[in-house]
Structure formats: structure tokens, C-alpha cells
Amino acid sequence: MGSPQGGRLVRDTARTGDQWFRLLLAAMAAAVPFVIGTMVVALIAAAWPAILRFGARFLITTTWDPVASQFGVLSFVYGTVVSSALALLIAVPLGLGVSIFLSELVPGWLRTPISFLVELLAAIPSVVIGLWGIFVLVPWVRTTAEPALQASLGFLPLFRGPPLGLGLLTAGLILSVMVVPFVVAVSTAVMRAVPTAQREAAQALGATRWETTRTAVLPYARSGILGAIFLALARALGETMAVTMVIGNVAQIRVSLFAPAYTIPAVIANEFAEATGDLYVAALVYAGLVLLVVTVAMNALARLLVNRVVQGPSFIAE
Amino acid sequence: MPKQLEVRDVETHAPTLVGANTAVQTDDLHAWFDQLHALRGITLNVPERQVTAIIGPSGCGKSTFLRCLNRMHELVPSARVSGTVRVHDQDIYAPGIDPVLVRRRVGMVFQKPNPFPTMNIYDNVAAGVRLAGERDRRRLDDVVERSLRAAALWEEVKDRLRKPGTSLSGGQQQRLCIARALAVSPEVLLMDEPASALDPAATLRIEELARDLAKEITIVIVTHNMQQAARVSDVTGFFLGGQLVEFGPTNGLFTRPTDKRTEDYITGRFG
Ligand SMILES: Nc1ncnc2c1ncn2[C@@H]1O[C@H](COP(=O)(O)OP(=O)(O)OP(=O)(O)O)[C@@H](O)[C@H]1O
Ligand SMILES: [Mg+2]
Numbered sequence: 001m002g003s004p005q006g007g008r009l010v011r012d013t014a015r016t017g018d019q020w021f022r023l024l025l026a027a028m029a030a031a032v033p034f035v036i037g038t039m040v041v042a043l044i045a046a047a048w049p050a051i052l053r054f055g056a057r058f059l060i061t062t063t064w065d066p067v068a069s070q071f072g073v074l075s076f077v078y079g080t081v082v083s084s085a086l087a088l089l090i091a092v093p094l095g096l097g098v099s100i101f102l103s104e105l106v107p108g109w110l111r112t113p114i115s116f117l118v119e120l121l122a123a124i125p126s127v128v129i130g131l132w133g134i135f136v137l138v139p140w141v142r143t144t145a146e147p148a149l150q151a152s153l154g155f156l157p158l159f160r161g162p163p164l165g166l167g168l169l170t171a172g173l174i175l176s177v178m179v180v181p182f183v184v185a186v187s188t189a190v191m192r193a194v195p196t197a198q199r200e201a202a203q204a205l206g207a208t209r210w211e212t213t214r215t216a217v218l219p220y221a222r223s224g225i226l227g228a229i230f231l232a233l234a235r236a237l238g239e240t241m242a243v244t245m246v247i248g249n250v251a252q253i254r255v256s257l258f259a260p261a262y263t264i265p266a267v268i269a270n271e272f273a274e275a276t277g278d279l280y281v282a283a284l285v286y287a288g289l290v291l292l293v294v295t296v297a298m299n300a301l302a303r304l305l306v307n308r309v310v311q312g313p314s315f316i317a318e
Numbered sequence: 319m320p321k322q323l324e325v326r327d328v329e330t331h332a333p334t335l336v337g338a339n340t341a342v343q344t345d346d347l348h349a350w351f352d353q354l355h356a357l358r359g360i361t362l363n364v365p366e367r368q369v370t371a372i373i374g375p376s377g378c379g380k381s382t383f384l385r386c387l388n389r390m391h392e393l394v395p396s397a398r399v400s401g402t403v404r405v406h407d408q409d410i411y412a413p414g415i416d417p418v419l420v421r422r423r424v425g426m427v428f429q430k431p432n433p434f435p436t437m438n439i440y441d442n443v444a445a446g447v448r449l450a451g452e453r454d455r456r457r458l459d460d461v462v463e464r465s466l467r468a469a470a471l472w473e474e475v476k477d478r479l480r481k482p483g484t485s486l487s488g489g490q491q492q493r494l495c496i497a498r499a500l501a502v503s504p505e506v507l508l509m510d511e512p513a514s515a516l517d518p519a520a521t522l523r524i525e526e527l528a529r530d531l532a533k534e535i536t537i538v539i540v541t542h543n544m545q546q547a548a549r550v551s552d553v554t555g556f557f558l559g560g561q562l563v564e565f566g567p568t569n570g571l572f573t574r575p576t577d578k579r580t581e582d583y584i585t586g587r588f589g
Contacts, residue, residue, distance in 0.1 A: 222436065
């Protein structure tokens with residue numbers, strides 16, 4: 001190819017195909033942020049009347065009165081946040097337990113079928129999970145779980161009030177079922193990414209299996225696990241269908257977890273079709289915007305944390 | 319090649335060998351990975367409070383042998399062991415023996431330094447003692463200082479014990495790992511190519527350290543580097559294809575190998 005005197009190092013135009021290809025890929029890559037960007041702009045535009053009218057007050061008031069054209073999103077925020085927090089409270093310990101089992105204990109041939117089954121859970125359409133919620137979970141919560149909680153923990157205001165079955169507690173339970181697969185998938189992956197050398201370091205000091213997990217695996221994977229939790233949270237915050245089927249859909253803030261509540265995605269889904277008047281529609285879009293900002297922030301944080309573990313430990317400073 | 323090696327003082331060395339007690343004794347030790355027969359009947363006596371080097375070409379079973387001495391081998395799924403290993407006359411594969419306790423008596427240092435990255439220097443050294451249940455602050459301080467001194471690292475880190483272990487240089491990290499292993503007061507310390515990831519200066523420090531430590535405990539060190547084996551060890555075993563070809567005082571093995579294969583290896587004719 002090159003002459004004996006030495007090949008040319010400067011490239012001529014023979015490589016333009018390469019450049020076209022690169023251009024094409026760049027355009028494709030740019031399309032994604034573009035779509036997201038236009039989406040945000042469109043949402044802001046649609047929400048604009050409500051943003052002008054209510055401003056930040058929208059976030060801290062609870063009145064949601066389409067007839068009087070008064071809109072405040074706080075009770076929906078409350079329902080969204082509390083049901084999601086409940087979901088995490090259940091799903092995180094459960095999911096971590098399953099992940100530790102899958103990554104540290106189970107023999108290799110069993111790992112694949114088990115994680116397949118767990119991840120299958122994520123594939124069930126949420127409306128189907130909602131049906132299961134209505135026909136199985138709600139009656140069980142009403143007749144068994146809530147009376148039992150009231151009997152044992154009824155001294156806490158959280159567990160007082162009539163057992164309805166439809167409410168925050170049930171929403172949290174159903175959400176936890178839906179987010180467990182995410183916790184399991186991501187935290188199993190980060191735990192499996194912990195180098196063998198780390199486990200052996202602990203084992204050589206006389207650590208049992210659980211001690212090895214505790215001293216070597218979990219600390220190394222900690223920020224990835226945190227990422228898994230944020231991912232689950234983002235997912236729980238945005239979940240619509242199953243939640244609206246079991247939460248009772250009442251815009252109110254009550255201390256009791258037995259009380260019905262309402263979430264942002266649920267109110268948008270339920271009211272958007274019948275929303276009359278520009279301000280009503282704008283208020284719903286504004287609520288959607290609030291949700292978007294929160295979930296995107298959670299997701300971004302989650303990715304950041306997961307990537308750090310996958311890329312190795314050098315990040316872990318004091 | 320062996321003639322270029324610095325031959326250590328045979329006169330002062332040989333008598334200590336004769337008088338040495340046995341710290342670890344293996345008898346017809348076999349090890350498998352699934353179908354792969356990695357160790358094929360190793361019988362040898364590791365002398366107490368000396369440095370025993372294990373040399374041999376890549377894949378000959380050096381690491382496997384080492385890992386059989388503290389029951390780390392069986393942590394690999396499908397791994398199997400037969401034969402006996404006695405540590406100070408106790409059969410560590412006997413029924414009822416807890417491998418976790420074996421590993422506290424027979425410590426291990428790995429090829430690549432592997433400090434716990436989320437722990438600071440102090441906590442790294444204290445990790446094993448804490449696992450063993452020690453909570454008393456004063457005693458922990460004591461163990462940490464003693465172990466770091468024994469690993470010749472104390473002077474370098476005493477003012478930054480709260481810095482992450484990973485903030486140290488590679489050689490310092492390896493000495494940190496040695497300190498961590500020493501903290502649980504093992505009787506035997508296994509070192510699997512502890513200097514192969516280090517530069518020459520750091521390597522020399524590890525070698526010096528191994529010699530120093532052998533005043534108190536028994537060291538078994540795997541190395542690829544024959545000069546290193548010659549510099550650091552009292553006794554050397556040459557492994558080939560999962561078998562022990564030759565085992566004896568280091569000077570003798572390097573200057574007058576009895577087996578043709580040993581001679582070929584140490585003169586660099588293969589491996
Ligand atoms: N985890 C494992 N699973 C299956 N086979 C293994 C495993 N570890 C080692 N082996 C095999 O066992 C044999 C002995 O390996 P070992 O690691 O003991 O060699 P070594 O002498 O330490 O080599 P090196 O000098 O390269 O470290 C080799 O054939 C190797 O391929
Ligand atoms: Mg090896």
C-alpha cells in the first residue's frame with residue numbers, strides 16, 4: 001500500500017463514506033434530545049395559562065375545583081409521594097434480599113430461571129396488575145391487612161380509620177409489586193459486577209458468606225444499589241393505571257394510610273378527557289410537568305449512580 | 319542463569335532448615351476444577367517460620383496449591399479436593415472443621431492489591447478483627463498500629479489513617495493488604511505473586527517484608543520470578559503440570575537441581 005519511502009499519513013477524500021455515516025449517526029443521536037426538548041416546550045406552552053395564573057402557589061395548595069377554576073396540586077403530590085415511598089419501603093428490602101440471594105447464594109444454574117421469573121413480573125401490563133389489585137389485593141387489605149395493622153399498630157395515626165381497602169396502603173403495596181423487578185434487576189447486576197478479588201479479600205480474613213456480602217459486596221455496590229432505588233422510585237412516581245384502580249381517587253391529604261388518596265398520573269388520566277376550559281386543561285398539563293421534572297431528576301440520578309459502580313471503584317472517595 | 323544469582327550463605331542457612339518444625343504438611347493433595355485435575359498428589363512439608371517459595375510455569379497449579387492450604391479452593395463452584403492438609407498437626411479438611419476459622423489461621427495476600435475501596439486505611443486493617451467480633455476501640459487501635467508496623471507501612475500512613483485505602487500507591491496498597499492479613503494474627507501467610515503488579519522498588523520492599531515476617535510466622539510465597547524466589551525463600555518447591563517435581567533448600571535447588579526438568583526451568587529453557 002504505502003510506498004517504500006513511507007506511506008502517506010494525510011487522508012484524502014476516499015473516506016467520505018465514513019463521514020456520511022458519522023453524520024447520519026450524529027443526526028440520529030441528536031433526534032432523541034430534540035424530541036424530548038420539543039416535548040418539554042410543548043408541555044410548557046400548554047400549561048402556560050395555569051403557570052401564569054397560579055405560579056408557584058399551584059405547588060402548595062390543595063384545592064382542586066374545576067367548577068371554581070381553582071387548581072392546586074399538593075394533594076396529588078402527597079398521594080404520589082406517599083404511595084411511592086410506601087412502595088420503596090416494601091420493595092427495597094425485598095428486592096435487595098432477592099438480589100443478594102441471586103448474586104451471592106444461588107448456584108449458577110438456578111440464577112437464570114429465577115431472575116427470569118422476577119423480571120417477567122415487570123412485563124405484566126399494569127392494567128392487569130390493577131385488576132389483580134381490585135379482585136385480590138383490595139379485599140385482602142380490607143378484611144385482613146388493615147384490621148391486623150389497626151389491632152397491632154393502631155396507636156399510630158398512620159393505621160387508624162375505617163378499613164376501606166381502597167387507599168394509600170393498597171396503592172403502595174401494588175406499586176411495590178411493580179417496582180421489585182427493577183430493584184432486583186439492577187442491584188443483582190451491580191452486585192455481580194463486584195470483582196471476585198473483593199469477595200476473596202473478605203473470605204481470606206475468615207468472613208462467612210453473609211459477612212462477605214456485608215463487608216465486601218454491598219459497600220462496593222452501594223451507589224449502584226442507590227441507583228436501583230432511584231430507578232424504582234421514578235417508576236413508582238409515574239405509574240398510573242394500577243394505582244388509579246386501587247387508590248380510591250379522592251384528592252385529600254390524610255395522615256391515615258387507610259384513607260383514599262389521588263396521584264398526579266391518576267388525576268391526569270382520569271380527568272383529561274372531560275376537562276373543559278383552557279385553564280382546566282392547562283392545570284392538568286402543569287401537573288404533568290411537575291411530575292416530569294421529578295421523575296427525570298430521579299432517573300438521571302439513578303443512571304449516574306449505576307454507571308459509577310459499573311465503571312469501577314475509583315470514584316469512592318471519603 | 320543460576321550462576322548469576324546471588325547465592326545466599328549456605329553455612330548459616332542450612333542448619334536452621336534441619337531444625338525447623340513443620341507448619342503445614344500436605345499429603346497426596348489432589349485438586350480438581352470440575353474435570354480438570356489441577357493438582358496431582360502433592361506431598362510436602364512447609365517449615366515453620368521460614369519462607370517457602372513455590373515456582374513453576376503458568377498454569378502448573380501454584381495458586382491452586384496455595385488456595386488448598388486455607389480452603390479457598392472450594393469456594394470455586396465445582397472445585398474438589400482430596401488428600402490431607404495439616405496446619406500445625408491439625409487436619410483442616412477433617413469433618414467438623416470450619417473453613418472460616420481455618421482462614422483466620424492461614425491468611426492470604428493476593429496478586430493484585432485488593433483493599434476494600436469504601437473503607438479507609440484504618441478500617442481496612444481492622445476489617446478482619448472486627449469480623450472476629452472485636453469492638454473495643456483501644457484494642458482495635460492497638461491491632462491496627464501493630465499490623466501496620468509489621469507490614470512496614472505505619473510510618474507512611476500514621477497521619478492519614480482516615481484516608482481511603484485506595485488513595486495509596488500500588489506498593490503501599492499491597493502492604494496494606496498484608497497488614498490486613500496480619501491483623502488477625504495468622505500462623506501462616508500465603509502470598510500469591512504479591513509483587514507481580516508492582517514496580518522493582520516496591521517489589522524489593524515486599525520481599526524484605528516477607529523475610530522479616532518469617533521471624534514470626536510461616537510464609538508461603540508463589541512467584542514467577544526465580545530471582546525473587548532465590549532472594550526471599552529458604553525452601554523452594556518446583557511445580558510442573560500439577561505435580562511437585564522438586565522440593566528442598568533454595569540454595570541447593572537453584573545451584574544443584576536434582577531433576578532435569580527443574581534445571582531446564584531455572585535455566586530458562588522453558589516456561
Ligand atoms: N477458577 C478456575 N476454574 C477452572 N479452572 C481453573 C480455575 N483456576 C485455575 N484453573 C486451572 O487450573 C490449573 C492450575 O491453575 P493455577 O491458577 O493454579 O495455576 P498457576 O500455577 O497459579 O498459574 P499462574 O502462574 O498463571 O498464576 C490451570 O490449568 C488453570 O487453567
Ligand atoms: Mg497463579
